[in-house]
Amino acid sequence: MTSFKPSNVLILGGTGTIGKYITASILRANLSLNVTLFTSPNTAAAKTDLLNNWKSQGLSIIIGDITSDADITAAYRGIDTVISAVGRGALQVQINLLRLAEASDSVQWFLPSEYGTDIEHNEKSPNEKPHQLKLKVRKFVREEIKRVKVTYVVTGPYFDMWVNAHPGVERAGGFIPEKKEAYVIEDGEGKIGFCTMWDVGKFVAATLRHPQESFGKALKVQSFVVTPNKVLAEYEKQTGSQFKVTKTPLDEIRRLEAKAWEDGVPTATAFTLRRIWAEGGTLYDKNDNDVVGVKPKELDTLADGVRKALAGGYKSDTF
Ligand SMILES: NC(=O)c1ccc[n+]([C@@H]2O[C@H](COP(=O)([O-])OP(=O)(O)OC[C@H]3O[C@@H](n4cnc5c(N)ncnc54)[C@H](OP(=O)(O)O)[C@@H]3O)[C@@H](O)[C@H]2O)c1
Known part of the structure; x- marks a missing residue:
């Protein structure tokens, strides 16, 4: 694994609220990757313009049911890296997605859906209600995932x-x-340590450039504090x-x-x-921005964030 570099990436939930920034950032990052999006029939029908735009940028699309072993097993064929950006309603489904990844012949690296609050920040974290499903995923990874490498991208609030x-x-x-x-x-x-939504995409793309440094870590990344x-x-x-x-x-x-x-x-x-x-749940002595090689000048600033919010905010972003 020391020389592993991702080349065939599958994104799950990649048209969702944060998934759009992740998929668009990976497509724009010139990473020399084959990128495939797995999406549901409903999303494929509802977001045709977005998907056609991404197809013209080289994205392949697989339509299927995220809860079907057969669909996921087929989608994993030839894939070495899985990026999940599924929504809160599907966090638990990731346990099966990870099990199937571990059983596959090709998947080497899995980034579960996190992109938010550090769920293992302090002694109170295990009892926080919104953390429970993500904590279950991490427990499953600790106990059951031996072969596949896992990285959590922890961004704090958008x-x-x-x-x-x-x-x-x-x-x-x-x-x-x-x-x-x-x-x-x-x-x-x-x-408070924040990430802008475009910087979340940037950090995930940067993580793909740094597999060895990221394996087995919860990377704490931030645009500004x-x-x-x-x-x-x-x-x-x-x-x-x-x-x-x-x-x-x-x-x-x-x-x-x-x-x-x-x-x-x-x-x-x-x-x-x-x-x-x-309460300080986003603060660290040092963040992990440099682990994935992202420099301060590449990131949004507070002034950028406020300018964008005043100009209509994330809802007016285009992909
Ligand atoms: N830091 C923050 O401030 C912040 C804010 C919001 C979210 N987050 C985190 O970001 C991650 C993604 O959340 P999101 O809000 O971007 O997701 P989302 O838009 O709610 O959903 C993303 C995609 O997940 C797939 N999905 C499949 N089954 C689902 C189900 N039963 N329920 C929900 N989604 C399902 C769908 O994709 P297809 O139809 O293509 O299969 C959907 O488009 C989560 O881990 C969440 O906690 C963080």
Whole structure:
């Protein structure tokens, strides 16, 4: 394995929210790879323009059912590297995807769907509700995967999404530029490590360039580390207006979080993740950007992130 270099890559979930950035970045990175996307019949029918555009850039497409052993076994034929970007609803399916990878003749490397919060950051991490399925995947890898190498790309929160104060979860942080409103936790001085969504794609492409350095690791990669107050200052600078700031103590966030879980509302996950980020769950003595050879000048800055958010945000990205 010391000389392994990926040459035939299969992407699962590659048209999803973050999968689009990963697939597009790999296609643009000139990695001399054969890239195949595995997608469901529904997605293939719904996203024909996107898929035709990528096909013209050399992408091959396999349509199948991610839960079918026969479909996945056939898709793995000749593949050496699998990148999963499946959504939360399919995280558990990855246990079978990994089992089939281990049993295949060709798969050497598997990147499970992570691209988010560090699920093994501290002693509280094992009990965080949104981490449970990803933790199960890591446990299965530890116990059952012997031959295939595994790498987790841990990016922290997407700045593009974090900046938006979501209805019903505003108190947990974010901005509403139309109303010149900002929400911060505590005094807004707690640092958070972010990745922009395009940088997530860039880091995954960079990981493919550094297999040996990445095998067996959870790579912690980041575009920039800033405080919410720094983000606020950037919004105020770029808009030329002052924002009305609402500060919410962490204990109040914890109370709202507990109530959301008790009520079984979908915003519960957002409260938990934003609480974890505000508690320092994205901070490290040193990140792993240099492990995959990504230099600061190649990454988005806070100013880039705010500029993009003000220009329509990630929903106006094209691939
Ligand atoms: N750091 C952050 O701020 C942040 C934010 C959002 C997500 N994430 C992480 O990013 C990863 C991908 O999430 P995402 O939101 O990008 O995914 P998504 O858009 O919800 O789904 C991605 C793809 O997964 C495939 N899929 C197959 N079965 C599925 C099922 N039962 N439920 C959901 N998806 C299914 C679908 O692809 P096909 O139809 O092509 O098969 C779908 O397009 C996750 O690990 C998530 O935790 C992180």
